[in-house]
Amino acid sequence: MKEPKRPGRWKPGQSGNPAGRKPGSGDVGRLRAAIAAKVPTIIEKLTEAALSGDVSAARLLLERVIAPLKAAEVSAPLALPEGTLTEQGRAVMAAVAAGGLAPGQGAALLGALGTVAKLIEADELDRRIAALEARDRNIAVVPTAQSTSTQGGSN
Numbered sequence: 001m002k003e004p005k006r007p008g009r010w011k012p013g014q015s016g017n018p019a020g021r022k023p024g025s026g027d028v029g030r031l032r033a034a035i036a037a038k039v040p041t042i043i044e045k046l047t048e049a050a051l052s053g054d055v056s057a058a059r060l061l062l063e064r065v066i067a068p069l070k071a072a073e074v075s076a077p078l079a080l081p082e083g084t085l086t087e088q089g090r091a092v093m094a095a096v097a098a099g100g101l102a103p104g105q106g107a108a109l110l111g112a113l114g115t116v117a118k119l120i121e122a123d124e125l126d127r128r129i130a131a132l133e134a135r136d137r138n139i140a141v142v143p144t145a146q147s148t149s150t151q152g153g154s155n
Contacts, residue, residue, distance in 0.1 A: 073102040078109070085117050 023029070035042075043061075050058035078095055080088045089110055096106035 071104075073104050076101055076105065085113050085120075089113050 046057045046061055050061055078092070078101055081091055092101065092106050092109045092113070095101035096103055101109075
């Protein structure tokens with residue numbers, strides 16, 4: 001059963017006080033409007049100062065206008081040797097040292113090799129536990145030759 005609508009409830013997307021204070025009409029809004037009116041003059045003065053050698057003005061302009069450059073690494077193929085993870089890690093380190101592989105890529109590959117090592121370790125532990133459990137089941141189910149000979153000798 002639907003609940004009856006109660007008077008005084010707001011509709012979704014409708015303000016509870018439509019006649020209230022307008023956005024931007026406070027002190028911060030007035031300050032922004034005052035600065036916005038003078039932005040072209042401020043930028044012109046900063047540009048003049050930067051062109052006349054003011055490093056701070058140049059830095060401020062460049063930081064705000066030009067996006068910061070991010071290091072871009074070109075992916076490079078690397079053939080890892082067959083063998084142990086240690087040998088593969090040494091191959092990655094040698095490639096970074098020789099300049100054939102970017103340091104960030106080398107770090108990522110070493111991290112991936114570390115993850116593979118943890119997975120191998122977990123698989124090995126799982127196999128060992130399964131072998132121990134299987135051995136314990138075989139010991140409990142199959143009587144040994146010594147226990148059958150002691151039972152037979154007591155008759």
